[in-house]
Amino acid sequence: MELVVENLACARGGVPVLEGVDFSLSAGRALLLRGPNGIGKTTLLRTLAGLQPPLAGRVSAPPEAMAYAAHADGLKATLTVEENLRFWARIFGQRGIDRALDEFNLRDLAPRQAQNLSAGQKRRLGLARLLVTGRPIWVLDEPTVSLDTASVALFGQAVARHLGAGGAAVIATHIHLGFEAEELDVTPFKARPRAMDRFDEVFA
Ligand SMILES: Nc1ncnc2c1ncn2[C@@H]1O[C@H](COP(=O)(O)OP(=O)(O)OP(=O)(O)O)[C@@H](O)[C@H]1O
Numbered sequence: 082m083e084l085v086v087e088n089l090a091c092a093r094g095g096v097p098v099l100e101g102v103d104f105s106l107s108a109g110r111a112l113l114l115r116g117p118n119g120i121g122k123t124t125l126l127r128t129l130a131g132l133q134p135p136l137a138g139r140v141s142a143p144p145e146a147m148a149y150a151a152h153a154d155g156l157k158a159t160l161t162v163e164e165n166l167r168f169w170a171r172i173f174g175q176r177g178i179d180r181a182l183d184e185f186n187l188r189d190l191a192p193r194q195a196q197n198l199s200a201g202q203k204r205r206l207g208l209a210r211l212l213v214t215g216r217p218i219w220v221l222d223e224p225t226v227s228l229d230t231a232s233v234a235l236f237g238q239a240v241a242r243h244l245g246a247g248g249a250a251v252i253a254t255h256i257h258l259g260f261e262a263e264e265l266d267v268t269p270f271k272a273r274p275r276a277m278d279r280f281d282e283v284f285a
Pocket residue numbers: 093094095098116117118119120121122123124125
């Protein structure tokens with residue numbers, strides 16, 4: 082599914098963060114968002130995923146086309162790895178969890194409660210959830226935090242397979258993920274400060 086973003090503006094805590102964001106992404110392609118801490122990558126991803134409304138502009142694909150993975154893994158602590166995946170598969174109307182277990186090397190951990198996983202294992206489970214959503218556009222915020230080198234490679238392969246199957250991905254990351262991708266530095270889209278009121282304008 083193609084994703085077209087036109088003249089998008091987004092805010093955090095009521096403060097405009099980015100404006101005039103334009104890009105398009107074809108099926109089978111990934112876009113890596115770059116830019117310094119605090120510039121607005123998370124805010125842009127949340128807006129793309131439909132978790133907050135844009136201030137202006139258009140996102141062509143509906144939120145139902147997006148699978149969003151945030152900084153937090155959002156695991157059910159007392160469910161096992163397998164139960165977590167089955168839970169999400171049911172939520173998203175999918176059946177199998179085998180690919181998710183295999184692609185993220187979770188087979189041996191399947192019977193373990195999520196609360197007893199290491200940070201990197203939790204992150205692998207959070208990312209494995211993407212595979213049971215069945216959704217075409219992955220929207221990922223710093224997905225490799227806590228992952229070791231081998232797990233980063235597993236993740237890169239999973240994304241590459243998703244792209245190969247006609248999916249797309251928008252990923253905020255500071256590292257190289259091992260697959261071909263376009264890059265967008267969002268720094269030039271930083272929102273300009275606005276006058277708060279007419280009195281402010283006098284001094285602008
Ligand atoms: N809950 C919040 N309320 C108000 N402002 C916030 C909130 N969360 C973040 N911000 C501010 O919004 C701006 C954009 O933050 P955002 O998290 O989108 O940046 P980022 O590019 O993802 O940063 P990082 O690379 O550090 O993850 C920052 O100035 C940040 O301080």
